[in-house]
Amino acid sequence: MLAIAEYVVRGALSGAIYALLAVPMSLMFVTVRTIDFAVGAYALIAAAVCWSVGGALGLAAGLGAAMACAAFMAIIFLALKRLGCEDHIIYALASFGLATALASLVLWWWGTQAFVRDAFSDPWSVGGIRLAPQGVINFALILLLVGALHLLIQHTSLGRMMRAAAANQTGAALASIPVQGIQVGTYLAGGLLGGLAGLLVLYSAGLDFTAPLGLTLSGFGAAIIFGIGSPLRGFFGGLAMGIAQALAAGYASAMVAGMVPFLFVLLVLTTSRFGEEALAGGRP
Amino acid sequence: MSFPGQRYLGPRPNTLIIAVCVLVALPVVLTRPVWTDSAVVLGVYALLGLSVGISYGQAGILTMSQGAFAAIGGYAAAILTTRFGWPPYADLLVAMALPAALAYGVARLVTRLSPLATALATLALGSVIEILIRNADALTGGYIGLAGIPSVGAINTPAGYACLAWGMIVVTVFLYENLMCSAYGRALNVLRVDQARARADGIDVPALMSAGFAVSAAVAGAAGWLYAHYISFLSPESLDTHISISALLMAVIGGAGYILGPIVGTLLFDGLTRLMPAAELQGFFYGAALIIILLAARTGILGLLAGLARRLRRPDATPAPRAANLSPQESLP
Numbered sequence: 001m002l003a004i005a006e007y008v009v010r011g012a013l014s015g016a017i018y019a020l021l022a023v024p025m026s027l028m029f030v031t032v033r034t035i036d037f038a039v040g041a042y043a044l045i046a047a048a049v050c051w052s053v054g055g056a057l058g059l060a061a062g063l064g065a066a067m068a069c070a071a072f073m074a075i076i077f078l079a080l081k082r083l084g085c086e087d088h089i090i091y092a093l094a095s096f097g098l099a100t101a102l103a104s105l106v107l108w109w110w111g112t113q114a115f116v117r118d119a120f121s122d123p124w125s126v127g128g129i130r131l132a133p134q135g136v137i138n139f140a141l142i143l144l145l146v147g148a149l150h151l152l153i154q155h156t157s158l159g160r161m162m163r164a165a166a167a168n169q170t171g172a173a174l175a176s177i178p179v180q181g182i183q184v185g186t187y188l189a190g191g192l193l194g195g196l197a198g199l200l201v202l203y204s205a206g207l208d209f210t211a212p213l214g215l216t217l218s219g220f221g222a223a224i225i226f227g228i229g230s231p232l233r234g235f236f237g238g239l240a241m242g243i244a245q246a247l248a249a250g251y252a253s254a255m256v257a258g259m260v261p262f263l264f265v266l267l268v269l270t271t272s273r274f275g276e277e278a279l280a281g282g283r284p
Numbered sequence: 285m286s287f288p289g290q291r292y293l294g295p296r297p298n299t300l301i302i303a304v305c306v307l308v309a310l311p312v313v314l315t316r317p318v319w320t321d322s323a324v325v326l327g328v329y330a331l332l333g334l335s336v337g338i339s340y341g342q343a344g345i346l347t348m349s350q351g352a353f354a355a356i357g358g359y360a361a362a363i364l365t366t367r368f369g370w371p372p373y374a375d376l377l378v379a380m381a382l383p384a385a386l387a388y389g390v391a392r393l394v395t396r397l398s399p400l401a402t403a404l405a406t407l408a409l410g411s412v413i414e415i416l417i418r419n420a421d422a423l424t425g426g427y428i429g430l431a432g433i434p435s436v437g438a439i440n441t442p443a444g445y446a447c448l449a450w451g452m453i454v455v456t457v458f459l460y461e462n463l464m465c466s467a468y469g470r471a472l473n474v475l476r477v478d479q480a481r482a483r484a485d486g487i488d489v490p491a492l493m494s495a496g497f498a499v500s501a502a503v504a505g506a507a508g509w510l511y512a513h514y515i516s517f518l519s520p521e522s523l524d525t526h527i528s529i530s531a532l533l534m535a536v537i538g539g540a541g542y543i544l545g546p547i548v549g550t551l552l553f554d555g556l557t558r559l560m561p562a563a564e565l566q567g568f569f570y571g572a573a574l575i576i577i578l579l580a581a582r583t584g585i586l587g588l589l590a591g592l593a594r595r596l597r598r599p600d601a602t603p604a605p606r607a608a609n610l611s612p613q614e615s616l617p
Contacts, residue, residue, distance in 0.1 A: 035400055079579055087582075089346055089399050093536065094578050100529060101571025108564040213525065217411065220404055255419040262415075265408040269401055270393040 006129045007246040013135035014205070015242015016142040018261070020197045021219025022234030023146060024190035029228050030166040031186045034088040037095040038073055039219060040212030041102035042066040042191050043198030047207055048106050050199055051115040062202075063195045070191020073098055074184045081180070099212050107209040116206025138200045145196075146235045153231065162186075218261040224268045295465070298543040299458040306450045313446065320442040324514050326554055327449025328354075331507035332531035333538065333546030334456055335500040340532070341540035342464065343496030344476035345395065346403035349410030350504040351528035353383035355417055357505025358512035358523055362430040363423065372436040372513060379509035380502040387501030391494035410528055418520045429519030436513045445514045452510065453547065456503060461543055463499070472496050533570045537577050539584025548585055 021039060028036050043066070050062030076094050085091075120133040153159035164172040165179045173179045197215070201207050207215075218241065225237035241264055249257035313319045332350050339347040357379035364370040364378060394405040417424050424430065439448055463469045475482035475489050482489050512518050531546075538549020553573065557566045581588035 035404070076575055076579070083579065085578075085582065089403065090578055090582060092400055092403065093346070094575055096529075097533065097571040097574030097578070099571070100533065100574070101568045104565055104567025104569075104571065108562055108568065213407070214411070217404070217407060221408075253419075255415060259412050259415050262408040262411040265404060266390075266412065269397060269405045269408075270390075 002128055003250065004247075007250045008243050009129055009131065010135070011243035011246025012239050013131065013139050013242070014246065015222075015239040016135075016139040017197055017201055017204070017238070018218045018222040018241050019146065019235040019238025020142045020193060020200070021215055022222035022238050023149060023231045024186075024193045025216075025219045025223040026228045026231055026234045027162075027186050028190055029223070031162060032077075032088070032091065032183045034091040035095070035216075035220065036070075036073065036187065036190045037092060037216050038069065038099040038102065038212075039190050039194040039197075040215030040217075041099040042069050042194030043201060043215050044106055044207060044209065044212050045069055045102055046195035046198035047115045047202035048110055050202055051117065052110075059199055062199050063192065066195025066198065067188060067191045069098070069102060070188050070194070073191075074187035077187060078180070078184065099216070103209050103212050110209070112208065114206050114208040115202055117203050119203050132204065134200075134204045138204060141200070142235070145193075146231055150230070150232050214261070217265060221261045221264040221268070224272070225264060296458065296461045298461050299454065302457045302544060302547065303454050306454055310447065310450060314443050317442065320446050322555075322558065323446040324442060324449050324510075326550060327446065327453060328507050328511045328514075329527075329531065329534065329554055330453055330547045330550045331449075331456065331510065332504055332527065333535045333550045334453070334460065335503035335507065336531050336535035337540050337543065337546040338460060338503060339497050339500035340535065341542070341545065342469070342472045342476065343493050343500070344399060345391070345406065345493060345497050345500075346399060346532070347497070347500065348403060348407040348525070348528050348532060349387075349413070350500070350531045351523045351525055352410035352413035353387065353501040353504035354508030354511065354527065355518075355520075355523040356383045356386065356413065357508030358518050359417065359424055359430070359508075360505070361509045361512045362433045362518045365434050366430060366432055372434060376506065376509050380505040383501040383505040383508075384498040388494050388498035391497040392490060395490045395493040395497070407525075410525055414520065414524055425519075427520060429517060429522070431517045433512050433516045433518065435516070442514075445510070449510055449514075452506065456506075457543060457547075464543065468492070468495075530570060533574050537570075537573050537584060539586035539588075541583060542586040542590075545584050545586045552585070 021043070024036065024039050028034060046062035046066040048062075049065040050058040052058070053061045073095055076098065077091055080091060080094060118134075122133075123130045124133050124136070125131070153162060161172070161177045162182055164175065164177055165182045169179050197219075198207070201211075201215075219238075222238035222241050223234040225240055226233040228234075241261060244264070245257050245260040248260050310323070313323045332354060335350050335353070336347060339345045339350075360379045360382050361372075361375040364375040365372055390405065390409055391402075394402050397405070418426060420426070436445075436448065439445060464472075471482065471485075471487045471492055474485060475487055475492060479489050508523055511523065515522070534549035534553050535546035536549070537553060538547065539545025553570065557563075557569055560566070560569070577584060581591070583590075
């Protein structure tokens, strides 16, 4: 029984990272109706820069680097829009190109090494369950962040503008809501949150240049499990995915645990009606 | 002026172009061993690129699992020939049928979704296949891989494989062009541009999209089959997600909607990056090229060339609507 409890708690702690990655995914999907494939790459850049610089300055530099990359993606998005591109899959493809380029840059500059740092050496023991202190800090931080974001979206005028822009772009633009500004802001938020996720991964499990695509896909999986509409659902989706992964690692095998995020994505996509409205009446 | 086979190739300009190019270039390439080896590997990539062209350029499914389909084809060939003693060539059928069946099944479940969701499903599918291959030690040899895959019949020199690879490409282009000239090809183009219209025209959208994806997976499987027999060794790293991504990027850069676009993209980019010093930066060049091409010409290099040619021919005319199978997204309203 204690084993199950340990798996669940540990899974929830590691799932918090997926929850954090799910937030930019759901924000992006709701406001721009696309996916920023580069979110995982922002995480990698942030981790790599922070690992090199070190200390508190490293944290800031990592976040700054991730934000700069996201700003670049926002410029590409704006340029595509200015050129008359309204195809959401093209935005996604461009972010995919950026993700590939960033991962390759990291490989070239830092090589194949893994980026990992340990802030704590001894695990905490709570009621017989051993916990990694960094995991607890990650969880608390992410819970706080998602809670704050939820309040921002639901109870401030900025949040109301975001929801309006998401629900009806033309209508929002007619009501003088800066739709394009909100979309650019969403890309930047993706950089910030992706970068933060990268820093937290750096101090817990670590990552290397192959991580970005997996991180992006995990974030997306977490975002869609309970519906992509809100960051709060994404948070619980991330926890569910982490717990499923920990249980799979404990009771099945490492192979199944590695497949959990992808199986989640496949399962949800094949059984849900996700994005079906785009097909029913969606004309280009 | 007439030439032999004009009746069949005349209305098939792409097949004619690729056949002539291969016939002219191959004798030159075969004079140097390094070029011959590159020609085979490029042939495998070009086949993968063609499979992306069928899937993304024609059926509108942004696929990120072609490497995994190729791996299935390659492993099917490797296992059937090394373990069960199947004669080479016979395994080609299985190497194409297995990925096609899998692709059809998955596509039937996900093609009713938005194109973005379908793309993610293919990425997830590719990742799952990769993990399964890595861990199915008894069947695939796990991380160690499978060695000693026999050569294809009498073909056992790099020159022979180069001829086989590019012969396969000419045949694939011919069949692909045939498909796009048929009612099925036209239906694929309609549904890529406007699914509601396709339904109104009586097209069974999910079935046709899935069939298109299955054909694309079969071509990828054939690429894997060729790769396995040529290299004679297969490991999980041989045909992984990295290959899927490269194939997708090269196809989009060359012009996924044009039949020869993926081949142009493959030759140009793989050829160029082979000349570059740092192999680690390959992804950077691909990514940067993709972004530039999306900004400069969303229809790829061939789209850009076609646009230029049209402008040269009729400087002041507005672009006329063209047949959908020749010109993809640019003819959209």
